[in-house]
Amino acid sequence: MKIEKFDKFKGGWYVGNFEPSAFKTEDFEVCYKIHKMGEKWDKHYHKVSTEINFLIDGEMIIQDKKIVSGDVFTIYPYEIADPEFITDCKLIIIKTPSNINDKFLIK
Numbered sequence: 001m002k003i004e005k006f007d008k009f010k011g012g013w014y015v016g017n018f019e020p021s022a023f024k025t026e027d028f029e030v031c032y033k034i035h036k037m038g039e040k041w042d043k044h045y046h047k048v049s050t051e052i053n054f055l056i057d058g059e060m061i062i063q064d065k066k067i068v069s070g071d072v073f074t075i076y077p078y079e080i081a082d083p084e085f086i087t088d089c090k091l092i093i094i095k096t097p098s099n100i101n102d103k104f105l106i107k
Contacts, residue, residue, distance in 0.1 A: 026097055029096070031095075042106075047078065053091055055089060059086040063079070063082065
């Protein structure tokens, strides 16, 4: 068994094809993310990866849809992620496949 401290991982990403990681794999990435109310997040999309998001706690708007605690929402390749955090939000994010070069910002 290996035990690691969560704060050593970058941006909440702890499984995937990157370092540091608790488990390295090209198949998928896993992240636990906390966003603060009103936090600004770059609009972006992925060309290859699909992102499955579980909003554990909070309220947010993405693609003009309100998401609330308990919702699971999936963003497919070329769909725009444009989150607005109405409250503090806690999410678990799974992205497949793991590709650190598959994030394209929209200015």
